[in-house]
Amino acid sequence: MxxxxxxxxxxxxxxxxxxxxxxxxxxxxxxxxxxxxxxxxxxxxxxxxNPRKPAGPDSxxxxxxxxxxxxxxxxxxxxxxxxxxxxxxxxxxxxxxxxxxxxxxxxxxxxxxxxxxxxxxxxxxxxxxxxxxxxxxxxSSLLRSYLTIGSISLVGLLFISIYLTNRTIKPIKDSFEKQKQFIADASHELKTPLAIIRTNISVILDNKEDNISNQIKWINYINNQTERMAKLIDEMLSLAKLDTGKELIEFSTFDLSKLLNNILLTFEAVIFENKIELETNILNNVFLKGDKESIKKVFIILLDNAIKYTNKDGKIYVELNLDKNKIRLKVRNTGEGIKKEDLNKIFERFYRVDTSRARKTGGYGLGLSIAKSIVESHNGKIYAESNIEKDTTFIIEFNI
Missing domain, CATH: 3.30.450 (Beta-Lactamase)
Structure with missing residues (x-):
């Protein structure tokens, strides 16, 4: 095609x-x-x-x-x-x-x-x-010159046209391939919970005489998988809306420092249960013009990601500061770290560095893609830095 x-x-x-x-x-x-x-x-x-003159030099x-x-x-x-x-x-x-x-x-x-x-x-x-x-x-000489110049120029322009066409089509091709991969990955992710649901329903149907209390285990399995599917579909819809610009974003100036502190309070119990140390350095009165709910979602994604991948007795560090004309937010967690070749890929849809671990933690590889789309819709920048077997830092920068 x-x-x-x-x-x-x-x-x-x-x-x-x-x-x-x-x-x-x-x-x-x-x-x-x-x-x-x-x-x-x-x-x-x-x-x-002119008067007729005899043939000669002056004629x-x-x-x-x-x-x-x-x-x-x-x-x-x-x-x-x-x-x-x-x-x-x-x-x-x-x-x-x-x-x-x-x-x-x-x-x-x-x-x-x-x-x-x-x-x-x-x-x-x-x-x-x-x-x-x-x-x-x-x-005739002029025509030959034009034909020669034109032919040579067209040959040169043909190569330039091929080069520019390849560059023009590449983003379209990449987008198409990503879309195909997105559909394939989504189908694959939905296949697993559907298979589990189907299996558990079969078990229930095979034991029709049992009362609900005896079947509760299978029902809970079904409920867990439907929740996973609902989460996946919700994330996919969020991405689709962000891609098409249909995600409702209302820009207003809000206190980013206060928002981050409030979110951290809701995560304190989870962080404590996972035996993780939390350290913060949040500058007060940092205001950002953007969509408050979207930015809240980004921070929750980063914090949830940090909790999932922090090592045992590890540490999460959250920092918010101003650097010249930029607001910089950092979320760092200790742990295995991410290989250099994977740092740019982690923001791709359904991409997971450690697939088995991601499945255990319930991740689909869509969270960071959503975070990136939201940050970019605010004309911001998000990227990651990592030290193998030490830590990983996610950095978000917004222009003031």
């Missing part, structure tokens, strides 16, 4: 470029031809109205020119030229010129093109002819 799209783009680009070249070179070529015709007309007019005559005088009966009375021309050929050309309604035009003479001008005088008619071969040769 993308190969066809690429070929179509290249074909359209090259067709348009070829058309532009034809228009530019065609316009220059036609303008040059018109200019040469004007010059020829000017030369013919000069030869027509108005030029090589390849002919001056013909006709009598009142349109017979050739006198011919002034440096060339030898057959009388019949000359008479045939004169006949055509006389019959023409145009004072200035072109005529063929002995296989060559000539420009002519005729003027009626008292004693008959005067005709001046000048060879157009120099102009024709110049135009």
């Amino acid at each position: 993308f190969d066809k799209l690429k070929k179509k783009f290249i074909l359209i680009n090259m067709s348009l470029l070829t058309l532009v070249f034809i228009l530019i070179f065609g316009t220059i070529y036609i303008s040059t031809a018109i200019s040469m015709d004007r010059d020829l007309e000017h030369q013919l007019r000069g030869a027509m109205f 108005p005559m030029m090589a390849g020119s002919i001056i013909i005088d006709l009598d009142t009966d349109n017979n050739i009375a006198n011919v002034l030229t440096f060339m030898e021309i057959d009388k019949e050929i000359l008479e045939d050309a004169v006949y055509k010129i006389i019959k023409s309604d145009k004072q200035f035009d072109k005529v063929k003479l002995d296989g060559n093109s000539y420009g002519y001008m005729k003027e009626t005088i008292n004693k008959g008619m005067k005709i001046v002819l000048m060879s157009r071969e120099p102009q024709i040769n110049a135009l």
Whole structure:
């Protein structure tokens, strides 16, 4: 599909470029031809109205020119030229010129093109002819130059077009592949809880005579899996809304310091239960213009992520400060850390560094993707730093 799209783009680009070249070179070529015709007309007019002089250095005559005088009966009375021309050929050309309604035009003479001008005088008619071969040769040379330059330019532009087309299509292709992968991953994630639900329902159906209290274990399993599915679907919908810009975001100025402290209070019990030490350094009265609920969701995602991946008897450190024109929020947790090659991938959808561990903690690999989308919708930046077997830090920066 993308190969066809690429070929179509290249074909359209090259067709348009070829058309532009034809228009530019065609316009220059036609303008040059018109200019040469004007010059020829000017030369013919000069030869027509200058007094006739004997051939010599000061003569108005030029090589390849002919001056013909006709009598009142349109017979050739006198011919002034440096060339030898057959009388019949000359008479045939004169006949055509006389019959023409145009004072200035072109005529063929002995296989060559000539420009002519005729003027009626008292004693008959005067005709001046000048060879157009120099102009024709110049135009032919110009055309060859244009064809050469145009061909070389189009070949060069073809390679540039291929390069630019590849760059243009790559984000589209990547987006399409991510969408396919997203659907495949979502299907895979939904398949597991559905299989568990189906199995537990089968167990319940096989023991219809048992009362509810005996079946409670299987019902709890089903309930847990439906909650997991509900969470997954909710996260997928959030991402879809953020991608399409349909997520309702209401910007207002709020106290970010107060928001973070309030969220930390709700997590204190969970942190204590997991035997994790919490250290904070939150600067007071830091205000941010943004969507309060969205920013709350981001911090909860980061804090929840830190709790999941902090090692036993580990530590979580939360810091909020101002650095020049930026608000910087850091959430650091001790633990295994993340490999350098995985640092940029962790914000991709459904990406998990440790799949088995993520499944145990109930993660789908969507939280950080949601956090990134929200931060970017606030014109902010989120990234991660890590030291293997030591700690991982998530950093968010907002412009003030």
